[in-house]
Amino acid sequence: MSQCRYCKSEAYGKGCRHAPGGIHIHRDDDKKCEFCGEAGYGRGCPDGPGSIHRHGSGADKCIWCGAVATGKGCPHNPMRIHER
Secondary structure (H helix, E strand, O other): OOOOOOOOOOOOEEOOOOOHHHEEOOOOOOOOEOOOOOOOOEEOOOOOHHHEEOEOOOOOOOOOOOOOOOEEOOOOOOOOEEOO
16 A cells, blocks of 8 residues: 655545645555545646646656656646656
8 A cells, every 4th residue: 555755644635744735645656646646647636736646656657647758748747748
């Protein structure tokens, strides 16, 4: 089970007493958004910066859109770059 990197809780969203901004962050699960725990990509994250889902790392794909591409062209990263 994924844990918050700051407090080791399995909870997602608001409520982390140790994280900047008070949001639990799970960077070890590439199948879910590291802020809210949903499987989707793009807009709609209630807790992510800019309301954008960002998945945890670990898989060989972009954490913002799920593509295996590298370089420019990510539609969801504010910098428009695929990031792993």
